Amino acid sequence: EVQLVESGGGLVKPGGSLRLSCAASGLTFSDAWMSWVRQAPGKGLEWVGHVKSKADGGTTGYAAPVKGRFTISRDDSKRMLYLQMDSLRTEDTAVYYCTTDRADYGRWYYYYMDVWGKGTSVTVSS
């Protein structure tokens, strides 16, 4: 069974930094594409960004609101995914979920979040 466990959330002041971690088990982590998805209090889901497997280039992609401030990285030897968050704003307050992703071509290209962690809470406030 695939399990994802996020950690590193907490309270941080605007302009500060925080690094989230996600420990993965039950899968061949090095083959996995991974994403971070967040959910502000009482709001819907928002994709933060992803990292592809190294075999697929290891490239990252980010949503516009976080581009240039957040960095996603992975350590396949430790089966860990990271989200480095800099220049944090109050609007970054959310529960952050780590996910494994599936992407492929059927009749159309599909991309979806397969397994989700339980999330870690980040509060940006002075």
Added chain:
Amino acid sequence: QSVLTQPPSVSAAPRQKVTISCSGGSSNIENYSVSWYRQLPGTAPKVLIYDNDKRPSGIPDRFSGSKSGASATLDITGLQTGDEADYYCGSWDDSLRAVVFGGGTKLTVL
């Protein structure tokens, strides 16, 4: 404002059927597949449907999805009180180069 549009809420009686809609455009749903997620209160989302109409193992056939043009629908039959949750659609968006979600639909089983 979400890229994909869902109704904020739907409701139906137990054992009845409900349909949740999701509309987008040419940069997402019209040319890419749709996935559906359910989020029970206080828990993480879980995928119900991927590639428009496919169910992951363990998802009952009460849940079905379809796509037509730039819109998609999730049908839930034989409603149970345990189906009360928020439901989200998602797709890849080629213009944004990002995964996009609908704003979510709260299902109430009366």
